[in-house]
Amino acid sequence: MSSSHLIKMTRTQLTAMVVGGMIGAGIFSLPRTFAGATGPLGAVVAWLIAGLGMYTLARVFQLLAERKPDLDAGVFAYAKEGFGDYPGFLSAFGYWIGSCIGNVSYWVLIKSTLGAFFPVFGDGNTVVAILVASIGIWLFHFMILRGVQQAAAINKIVTIAKVIPILVFLAIMVFAFRTEMFTLNFYGGDLEGGIFAQVRATMLVTVFVFLGIEGASVYSRYAKDRRDVGSATITGFLVVTTLMVLVTLLPYAVVPRADIAAMRQPSMAALLEAVVGQWGAIFVSVGLLVSVLGAYLTWSLICAEVLSAAARTRDMPKVFARENANGVPSAALWATNIIIQLIVISTYWSRDAFSLMLNLTSAMSLIPFFLVAAYGLQLTRKGETYDVWPQDRGRDLFLCVAATIYTAFLLWAGGIKYIVLSAVLYAPGSLLYLWARREQGQKFIARPSDAAILVLAIIAALVGVYWIATGYIEI
Template sequence: MASTAQKMSKMQLTAMVVGGMVGAGIFSLPRTFANATGPLGAVIAWLIAGTGMYMLARVFQSLAERKPEMDAGVFAYARAGFGDYPGFLSAFGYWIGSCIGNVSYWVLIKSTLGAFFPVFGDGNTVVAIVVASIGIWLFHFMILKGVQQAAFINSVVTVAKIVPILVFIVILIFAFRMNLFRANLYGGDLTGNIFEQVRATMLVTVFVFIGIEGASVYSRYAKERADVGRATILGFIGVTALMVLVTMLPYAVLQRADIAGMRQPSMAAVLEAVVGHWGAIFVSLGLIVSVLGAYLAWSLICAEVLFAAANTKDMPTVFAKENANKVPANALWLTNVIVQLLVISTYFSRDAFALMLNLTSAMSLIPYLFVAAYGFMVSRRGETYELRPEERTRDLIIASIAGIYTIFMIFAGGLKFILLSAVLYAPGTALYIWARREQGKTVFITPDWVIFIVAVIGAVIGIYALATGMITL
């Protein structure tokens, strides 16, 4: 358990949520949405995503209050509700998805610099990879000095990075042209019906909401357990408002097709089109601060998930060791080795940022589904509802909607990302086998074998599809 000096306040926990959510995604929203739909489709997409993720946030809040003994709740809930192997898969999926998300941050930073220094290209040139690698290890050694120091830096950075986003919103409100907004309303010359347009935005909305569980993951550091749930809701409401405005306002200052053709980060390109070159510089600086802050928050979260999983015997015990500064050092080392390898792999990708964005979303959906399902189980059984029993029906409905939403999102993402997820899940099971043998326990029970065989079949199909070009990166 962390010492008192390392405990986090409600504001620091909220900053972990905001720091995790406001990263690469929000700066890429204008082009990403304009490629898929117009304002009408965007409104529908945000209504679906906002409702679904709000329900998921409420499940996190409820479980944080009713199951306070479960630290790093994202995967602990899966283990409690469905068994050891599903708990491991949830922990592994969330961890590896977060590592992939961290890679997307470096890609976007270098792509941003590429607008001013061509040597960085779209973020996956040799020079970009070398510079990103230096950054990975600078952050690594800073975090090793202490979690509380990193949390303080994250709080400061969180405030700093909100400023350029607010300036962007205010300027676009004053530049708002209703005739342009109406012309873009149905997507202009886009093909496909409104359902297809909305579906094309779904994985992006998942990506920008990832981080909603930041306070829950770091719950063992909370000064007050109730602050975990409050921080989750506070962070969700604030960031959602920002993301909707960043998505919708560009439709009122530029043609949809023009926004869709911009390079990432498209928020910088939009502001440049409205106010001139200084707008691109201003937003680009804000993006670099924002993404570095998000990277810091997610490096903390990645290590914490591995550490907590090792403490509950879901991962090998080597990852449960802390250094003198109470940082899970071995977990941090493995996390950053994986991030380093993935950064190198971006050299072979045609659109590294889009790939990392979508794959992060796909890997995160399984852990989210387990959380929603466990929330449903707890409320249906009436566990812990001796206190405030009147909340049981409400919580049951909320968990049901959250579960339906995550299932819909998994299918909306498409078969490609389900197979790519299997390619990661199946070999990742080696860590589970290691942990079980370490404890002298039977590796799989019958239901676990079924899950493992399905994962292996999916991985084999995915590898074959990659090898034959049926799936491209």
């Protein structure tokens, strides 16, 4: 089915894709995560850095959507246009696998949340938990096969439903606000290290909670109006950032920092229980389940769309471009859910499945994000497309420089361990690129830089396997 026959998505639905993708598991665990690392002052600094950095990235997505409307495959299309076929493939593959891993983290969190009420689920990786997650994976699979438009409509309803518990939580926190408690917690109390050390400790968390900012960009071919992609990205970003900052800061005015840091996850539930009793914990837990299932729906759609888009542009084998009668990329959806199923089964042998999935998701997404920012920089430096609205070039150049510096900083903050671990997936994933190139009768290595990147990926993957085998990296 060609994109001209696709049912189009409104600005509201695109915004819901952004909000739905960003509000998942992360926001419900923010109070404890931040309290363990810093006080209100450090939290404000961290959100300023993360907020400004991600805002520049959101603006880069917006300007690319407006200036390069023909590149409608989202994240990886920009990497391919700017840096060639193989980097484009790696960006598509990394983003796709990262999104699959993120979806597994949702199932782990759902089961560990239920584990607080039903011990048979444990920490989300018991046999029963894996069986229930597997049923869920395939229920969602067959629902999405019925149509993207239907799934997007459900996502809009779920997005509204999951924001309500967060708003109730914030209202109760405002009502319970104590200025003297906030002042007592302000500098982080007895935490070691200065503000810089405290802020750096929160950086990878902010990456995970901001994933999904590109949701509208991924779905740009479905947009009724291309300009809606940019405005949906900025609107979704502002709404979610406001919620996340308030969820982080208000608890400091209610409970001592050390007590928040010691709470079980999801810490939003534990905080509400501390203020209003057990109904608060149940209320937030239900909200979390709705939220995570909604985020899972959004990310299932994004995963399949990314793989399908890469196949349409010949960066992946053409089988993944196949769509069913409802316009759903069915082959890509099957591949996505088979991978998710395999990773869910593998969590049985993991010590801390949730943390591993979070960190790997962030690591796999950072390289595609960096390449988007770098392509924006390349475009504005050359002045390409600036024969229209040339007066915007200076502003856009500044935004692209800032976004490139920020994403490079995140790669450094994440550490070498996770870059090496991501190479363990990137190197064998390159076989899909080989398959796609053979279909087109093209050489696997098109330019010397591709060969250099492939060699680097293989070396890093071998180091990663060695570090896992020797226990230096714990799975």
